[in-house]
Amino acid sequence: xxxxxxxxxxxxxxxxxxxxxxxxxxxxxxxxxxxxxxxxxxxxxxxxxxxxxxxxxxxxxxxxxxxxxxxxxxxxxxxxxxxxxxxxxxxxxxxxxxxxxxxxxxxxxxx
Amino acid sequence: xxxxxxxxxxxxxxxxxxxxxxxxxxxxxxxxxxxxxxxxxxxxxxxxxxxxxxxxxxxxxxxxxxxxxxxxxxxxxxxxxxxxxxxxxxxxxxxxxxxxxxxxxxxxxx
Numbered sequence: 001x002x003x004x005x006x007x008x009x010x011x012x013x014x015x016x017x018x019x020x021x022x023x024x025x026x027x028x029x030x031x032x033x034x035x036x037x038x039x040x041x042x043x044x045x046x047x048x049x050x051x052x053x054x055x056x057x058x059x060x061x062x063x064x065x066x067x068x069x070x071x072x073x074x075x076x077x078x079x080x081x082x083x084x085x086x087x088x089x090x091x092x093x094x095x096x097x098x099x100x101x102x103x104x105x106x107x108x109x110x111x
Numbered sequence: 112x113x114x115x116x117x118x119x120x121x122x123x124x125x126x127x128x129x130x131x132x133x134x135x136x137x138x139x140x141x142x143x144x145x146x147x148x149x150x151x152x153x154x155x156x157x158x159x160x161x162x163x164x165x166x167x168x169x170x171x172x173x174x175x176x177x178x179x180x181x182x183x184x185x186x187x188x189x190x191x192x193x194x195x196x197x198x199x200x201x202x203x204x205x206x207x208x209x210x211x212x213x214x215x216x217x218x219x220x221x
Binding site for chain 2: 031048092097100104
């Protein structure tokens with residue numbers, strides 16, 4: 001089945017220790033997104049790739065970076081995680097038109 | 112950007128009851144989606160419905176684009192329908208980017 005896969009499902013890191021989350025897709029969609037979702041809140045878009053073009057939301061902290069080495073993979077790098085970065089991180093994909101499809105998410109804990 | 116309002120914020124039902132969730136938009140949208148977030152946190156795409164009506168089993172959705180609202184109907188609710196329902200919209204040339212509402216927390220009791 002075509003799908004969006006995220007690894008790991010759970011990630012524990014220490015304050016200030018860099019962490020990388022990964023997302024892969026078999027849908028061959030040209031747009032990939034990273035969202036941050038905190039408890040009882042709506043998902044908040046951090047950035048997206050339209051093909052290779054990177055688009056950062058204005059209020060996304062510099063601490064967050066992303067890489068998309070090819071159509072199938074996208075990575076979220078958090079350079080120096082703080083306690084406030086503990087959240088669920090959701091990856092999604094879409095075509096230019098049509099629905100967005102989400103992976104299962106990575107729950108990040110910062111100690 | 113557009114503002115998305117969902118109502119009600121919380122809804123408690125007995126199994127078998129029907130419900131209607133509403134989503135209002137501050138401006139015209141040409142991309143509108145409904146999602147269900149399950150207890151494990153995954154967002155499941157229910158409908159892509161910028162206009163018109165669609166049905167999928169016990170769920171259906173209607174979007175009236177000219178009046179900037181969408182409705183999600185759940186009939187004969189089951190406990191597995193519990194979770195948070197989000198609507199999200201996009202507009203203009205970058206309509207693939209979505210703005211989410213705050214969600215409706217649905218609890219279906221046996």
